[in-house]
Amino acid sequence: MKNPRPAERLCHATGLLLVLSGLAHLVVFAVDGGPWDGPVSWRKPVTFGLSFGVTLIAITWVTSYLRVGSRLRTALLAVFAADCVLEVGGITLQAWRRVPSHLNMETPFDTAVSMTLAVGGGVLVALLTVFAVASFRHHPAGPAGMPLAVRSGFAILLVALASGAAMIARGVVLTRTGHQEAAYHSTAPLKPLHGVSLHAVLVLPLLAWLLSRTTWSERARWRVVAAAVGCYAAAVAAAGVWAVLTY
Numbered sequence: 001m002k003n004p005r006p007a008e009r010l011c012h013a014t015g016l017l018l019v020l021s022g023l024a025h026l027v028v029f030a031v032d033g034g035p036w037d038g039p040v041s042w043r044k045p046v047t048f049g050l051s052f053g054v055t056l057i058a059i060t061w062v063t064s065y066l067r068v069g070s071r072l073r074t075a076l077l078a079v080f081a082a083d084c085v086l087e088v089g090g091i092t093l094q095a096w097r098r099v100p101s102h103l104n105m106e107t108p109f110d111t112a113v114s115m116t117l118a119v120g121g122g123v124l125v126a127l128l129t130v131f132a133v134a135s136f137r138h139h140p141a142g143p144a145g146m147p148l149a150v151r152s153g154f155a156i157l158l159v160a161l162a163s164g165a166a167m168i169a170r171g172v173v174l175t176r177t178g179h180q181e182a183a184y185h186s187t188a189p190l191k192p193l194h195g196v197s198l199h200a201v202l203v204l205p206l207l208a209w210l211l212s213r214t215t216w217s218e219r220a221r222w223r224v225v226a227a228a229v230g231c232y233a234a235a236v237a238a239a240g241v242w243a244v245l246t247y
Contacts, residue, residue: 007074008060014081015056018088022049025092039100045092051198052084058202063131065150065205067138080127083120090117103171118168125161132158143212145225146205152229153201156236160197163190163243189246193239200232 022045029042036043059080063073090113094101102117104110132154140147167187207228211221 005070005074007077008064011060011077011081012057014085015053015060018049018053018056018084020049020053021088021092022046022051022053025049025095039102039104040095040098042095044101045088045095048091049088052088054202055198056081056084058199058205059128059131062150062153062201062205065140065142065146066131066134067141068131068134076127076130079123083123083127086120087117087124090120102168103175105175118172121164121168125165128154128157128161142205143208144218144221145208145211148222148229149204149208149225150201152232153204156197156200156232159236159240160194163194163197166190167194189243193236193243196239197236200236204228204232 025042025045029036029046032042035041060077063077066073091101094104094110094113099106099110102114104114135151135154140150142150167190171187204225208221208225211224214221216224
């Protein structure tokens with residue numbers, strides 16, 4: 001892997017802190033107990049802390065293979081890191097307050113938090129879409145299989161972003177029409193699709209990097225990456241079918 005720059009080290013450190021936050025709340029769950037599922041549980045600060053932390057670290061690393069200006073990439077990563085902290089912070093705050101974080105319009109404060117998280121999600125979608133477009137506009141750098149892994153990872157990530165946006169949109173509609181409880185449960189069918197597709201942008205490039213440390217030929221490494229992309233796409237497709245059947 002390339003030697004990280006100061007901005008990259010800051011993003012890595014921020015991602016690590018988010019991961020540690022998720023692990024700390026896993027301890028809180030073990031001590032405090034309560035339900036794991038549902039709109040009010042310690043699951044959300046655990047899973048969102050871990051997921052956002054890992055994603056921030058992954059995006060910081062993977063975008064180093066994109067052919068974009070260093071200043072633009074640094075600016076985008078800074079906004080992305082701040083947005084990750086905002087999302088995890090809002091979710092964690094509401095967990096400690098014992099109220100739902102998303103789709104919660106019960107009080108003015110809860111509405112403000114919920115809308116902030118929704119806007120923050122929109123910013124995340126915009127930033128990651130910019131990186132995804134950049135990966136297809138110019139051939140990514142890296143060892144054999146890395147360009148395919150990066151492009152495939154971002155393409156699958158777009159599925160995660162679309163499914164996440166669909167969950168929020170459906171939930172908001174139900175909330176606005178007076179179906180608050182239904183809104184909390186409406187996201188369940190899309191969660192597997194969202195979760196599976198979210199981390200391809202780390203798994204596939206990481207595989208390509210690990211293969212670059214072997215003595216295998218470039219053709220063999222590319223074939224392994226291509227097979228992994230096919231398997232990952234099949235898993236996403238299966239999650240998509242399940243979402244359609246249960247939506």
